[in-house]
Amino acid sequence: MNRYLIPFLALMLLFLSACQNSETAESPATVQLFAMDTVMELSAYGTNADHALALASDRINELDALLSTNQEGSEVYAANNSQGQPIVLSDDTAVLIQKALSVCAMTNGALDISIYPIVKAWGFTTNSYQVPDAKTLSKLLSLVDYSAISLDPNTNTLTLPKGMEIDLGSIAKGYTGDAVTQLLASNGITSAIINLGGNVQTLGTKPDGSLWNVAIQDPKGDDYLGTVAVADKAVITSGGYQRYFVQDGVTYHHIIDPASGYPANNGLISVTIVSGSGTLGDGLSTSLFVMGLDKAIDFWRTHDGFETVLVGDDGTVYVTEGLKDVFTPSAGVNVQIIEKTQSGQ
Ligand code: AMP
Ligand code: MG
Numbered sequence: 001m002n003r004y005l006i007p008f009l010a011l012m013l014l015f016l017s018a019c020q021n022s023e024t025a026e027s028p029a030t031v032q033l034f035a036m037d038t039v040m041e042l043s044a045y046g047t048n049a050d051h052a053l054a055l056a057s058d059r060i061n062e063l064d065a066l067l068s069t070n071q072e073g074s075e076v077y078a079a080n081n082s083q084g085q086p087i088v089l090s091d092d093t094a095v096l097i098q099k100a101l102s103v104c105a106m107t108n109g110a111l112d113i114s115i116y117p118i119v120k121a122w123g124f125t126t127n128s129y130q131v132p133d134a135k136t137l138s139k140l141l142s143l144v145d146y147s148a149i150s151l152d153p154n155t156n157t158l159t160l161p162k163g164m165e166i167d168l169g170s171i172a173k174g175y176t177g178d179a180v181t182q183l184l185a186s187n188g189i190t191s192a193i194i195n196l197g198g199n200v201q202t203l204g205t206k207p208d209g210s211l212w213n214v215a216i217q218d219p220k221g222d223d224y225l226g227t228v229a230v231a232d233k234a235v236i237t238s239g240g241y242q243r244y245f246v247q248d249g250v251t252y253h254h255i256i257d258p259a260s261g262y263p264a265n266n267g268l269i270s271v272t273i274v275s276g277s278g279t280l281g282d283g284l285s286t287s288l289f290v291m292g293l294d295k296a297i298d299f300w301r302t303h304d305g306f307e308t309v310l311v312g313d314d315g316t317v318y319v320t321e322g323l324k325d326v327f328t329p330s331a332g333v334n335v336q337i338i339e340k341t342q343s344g345q
Contacts, residue, residue: 040060044191044192067172069168082158088156098153101149103284109146110286110287111283111284111286114149115256116166118144122256131247171286172282174278174282175278178234198242201278211230216237219311220241225309225317235281236285237285238288239253239289241269264292268310274309275306281306293310293318297318
């Protein structure tokens with residue numbers, strides 16, 4: 001089956017769920033496009049919505065052309081072929097790399113945008129999947145170190161050590177979601193929902209003033225494990241089920257633990273972040289997946305700006321307390337609320 005069909009159908013369902021229940025008769029303007037290797041759907045309300053969505057599509061294609069690892073004209077491609085020489089970036093690419101590096105540091109390297117040589121070795125960039133041998137991985141791991149990336153924010157000059165290659169796939173869609181919602185808002189839109197391949201971002205409320213209901217996919221099936229009701233928030237999920245291959249009965253997915261070079265296997269099968277910032281949410285969805293359950297909960301307890309829904313590999317759903325009143329689990333889902341302060345403290 002076409003590898004995009006199931007995610008596409010899932011997106012459509014998710015969108016129906018998000019857009020339904022509007023009490024107004026107004027229907028949204030919508031646009032669908034394929035960019036950043038995924039199906040995207042944008043919906044906006046208001047008289048200027050068609051025009052604003054056309055601008056939003058152009059903006060997405062512009063960012064895709066800058067940030068793609070495999071388009072030869074992209075700035076990321078240029079960086080990855082710069083042979084240790086400095087290159088000057090556009091504001092978008094420089095700002096995104098700057099923000100990504102701050103998430104890499106904040107998560108102590110659970111996110112590492114210099115992971116690209118490892119992602120390539122597993123075949124996730126070409127769909128020619130393979131399990132690299134340990135020696136190859138350990139050699140490539142010596143190239144992975146976000147702290148060796150130099151970016152001068154005054155001149156947008158990026159210098160990567162020779163051999164290092166970066167991959168913004170963990171965070172680019174979140175940045176794009178922020179850029180699109182800002183663009184829609186500056187074109188007079190007050191109510192919109194965009195779905196960038198599972199990264200959902202909302203602008204304002206639904207036209208009737210109610211919250212958007214965004215469904216979170218059950219990582220073990222085709223259903224949803226619940227919904228979150230939000231306004232002005234990004235809802236971003238990372239899961240091993242989103243891209244993987246099976247070899248000799250073992251499943252290998254696309255989220256790599258930079259500590260080992262192997263797919264992260266730390267007790268979580270899905271992480272959803274709810275945040276006012278799509279960039280932060282996307283960076284953290286990948287990071288918390290790598291950290292695993294205990295470290296992810298500790299990280300949430302010690303950092304502000306987001307809430308999370310974590311799914312453990314036994315199917316238990318952990319919901320942080322800020323979402324307690326807005327998360328509605330599907331029937332049969334076992335939910336544990338995580339409090340900011342550990343009991344006994
Ligand atoms: P996401 O779907 O946002 O979790 O991003 C996953 C993508 O980010 C993968 O397909 C890789 O391209 C890239 N990636 C995988 N592991 C990491 C990591 N530990 N740090 C940064 N990027 C990663
Ligand atoms: Mg991410």
